[in-house]
Amino acid sequence: MEQNKDEQKLSLKCASPFAQTYFHGTRADLKIGDLITIGFNSNYGHKKNAKYIFLTATLDASIWAAELAIGEGRERIYLVEPTGVIEDDPDLTDQKFPGNPTKSYRSTHPFRVVAEITIWQGHPTEQVKTMKDHLERLKAQGINSLND
Template sequence: MNYPTEQNPTPFAQTYFHGTKADLALGDLIEAGYNSNFGKRKNAKYIFLTATLDAAIWGAELASGEGRGRIFLVEPTGPLEDDPDLTDKKFPGNPTKSYRSTDPFKVVGEVSHWKSHSEELVIAMKAQLEKLKDQGIDSLNDE
């Protein structure tokens, strides 16, 4: 048997989370071009993932649609860049570890047990997003 050593490390790719209400299965590809959950809700140029479970939980809770919130483990198939809505001047250093890509993400698993934010907190976050929309402050990802 070939055991991992310093010269023979175990090859694991970074796995990321994607929160959604979509009904996906192992091996599915998440692709750009569908209606966005935020901003102008037009066909999305980008798709999003995060390296933190909390940000994925928000994604699942705030996603549009009728299904239950779900969190998938995904692997990017191309390059990633910081999500400008959650980085730069708003949150320097990308504390949510949120990224975007124009290349698909492959579903490699699902987080079956996770704890939702309180109903009050979700309602407050949705109200804040609606307030930004009413003020004409759109997603930087709509550009």
């Protein structure tokens, strides 16, 4: 059955809310509708006020973000909606890896929390320790996040 022109225009204007899912891993206790914004201390590099905020289209990358986040709160993963332009995270894309295998992005525009993922499986403790040790070795060598 062929759509009429008005129905075609409507379908072009109305993107599916499930066209792309984005995740944000953290230790922050957020509520649905909260905005995640720049200016808080980064989890990486010099841990100074972050110029960017980060999201990913893969659950695994968001689990890593939650596991590596600083702070005392519990690890959390939120479904988020960007409110503005996002771009590839240069720490995890062409400068270090071909393409964007972790589907990691950054932005200066807020992300709106739309849900929390409450059931997920973290990485094995020894794997998280290995990653944290690796990040500490990089820091000791003066290799920090490009996003500081």
